[in-house]
Amino acid sequence: DTTNAVDALSQEGLSEEPVQQEKETAGSGGGGTWEIVAGADKKKQRRRKQGQRKIVDHHHQLDHDDYNDGGADQDDDMGGGGYERQREHPFIVTEPGEVARGKKNGLDYLFHLYEQCRDFLIQVQNIAKERGEKCPSKVTNQVFRFAKKAGASYINKPKMRHYVHCYALHCLDHEASNALRRAFKERGENVGAWRQACYKPLVAIAARHGWDIDAIFNAHPRLSIWYVPTKLRQLCHSERNSAQASSSITGGNDHLTF
Amino acid sequence: DTTNAVDALSQEGLSEEPVQQEKETAGSGGGGTWEIVAGADKKKQRRRKQGQRKIVDHHHQLDHDDYNDGGADQDDDMGGGGYERQREHPFIVTEPGEVARGKKNGLDYLFHLYEQCRDFLIQVQNIAKERGEKCPSKVTNQVFRFAKKAGASYINKPKMRHYVHCYALHCLDHEASNALRRAFKERGENVGAWRQACYKPLVAIAARHGWDIDAIFNAHPRLSIWYVPTKLRQLCHSERNSAQASSSITGGNDHLTF
DNA sequence: AGAAGGACCAGTGGTCCGTA
């Protein structure tokens, strides 16, 4: 029931950013060898590397074809002159069934990405079983790599992990999820605000199920393949503790009293 | 039912080896800087580092007490003069119930280590649940670290992983496991030979269960906390393929024929 | 400001191989 019709929900074309190349590390001072010897704390330095100034690589403008294989129409302001790298359009809060207009993607499309990842996982699992190899039960790095190789370059780990709990609400309480989307769209809230708001109803669901958020995820066939996000786990934990504290004050009958 | 009585099965005292210290890396040639610059293939080199000659560190003989905290009786030949580091006695093939004599450990003791690991896992799980953290379902590095901190220095990952399939046979077919031990003891075989022989009956069990060795492990409450060893998985896989090939020749009714 | 994602990092699973 993962319909391909939903693919139409994604806006054609992608957001763009200039492709940039890291500057050659040619002698950024005087004695290059000294830097290697002295750079004992490599870990700190590795991060800082990114901070070095970058320049547009004009060579790549020549063999343009090697890079522009996406087929997405480049119908907009490339006036800058630099070569453009593509990013997905940002999400906006849409009602169920609503297609985002302009250079935006809607939430049905977001949730569709989770279904696509599931499909990729199933493929990875089938290949693993065929080969008699270890078979992942969750969406792992291996699955993200597979998705990328299969051409789904718009799927990436940080994005999928970022919205997992939103997808969880969508799975576990479709009506509540839809209502939340409508409310936040009406109020003109941005995606970040909607995303934050998804935590609360999930914590309420957890409360009704003995606070076992792992069991809740695992009990749902489509959700069970996703790792429980750290923040959701932490919220459930601290909320459980608060709930126990207040119920023990009011004389509630949990294991802390009597 | 993890009885403490089994602890008595381990021989008191431990095998010993001199404590040695890695030589200072002081100028192993002439131009130290060149080595760093030229040593592009670090990964190969790191292994080789271990191969450097080592010397006994006589300083440590002075503050002896800091190291000799094990309490195991040092009643044997320390004649060498070097400080002694402890190792577990090697295993020998023993019958069920038999206690190994001399500086050896028996197989009941080996299997008892698996039960101990299970206890440590349960403790780690309880702590994680209490804190609302991710809860391991298998014996992970975290569990081995916990065991070590708890004083069970004789438990380590390479050893436990090495004999997992032997423990699997012990769990899944106690009678076959016991019979194998008696046979190999009688024949005077060493532990390595017995260990190798444990694979075959496991593959036979897998054959009877549709070759799904993961499902077999997971179905057993004590075995499910252990990762399926790579070699056992591979054996099941290749044996399944051979079995299918031969049954399709004989006209067997599996999914490859008709 | 809000947002997408490359790339980093601490700690993992797996086991080699230097040790005795």
Place this chain on the structure above:
DNA sequence: AGAAGGACCAGTGGTCCGTA
């Protein structure tokens, strides 16, 4: 030779932060 285990390494889960 047979065996125990320190320590290594490739690839993981998790997410920061440089990018636009």
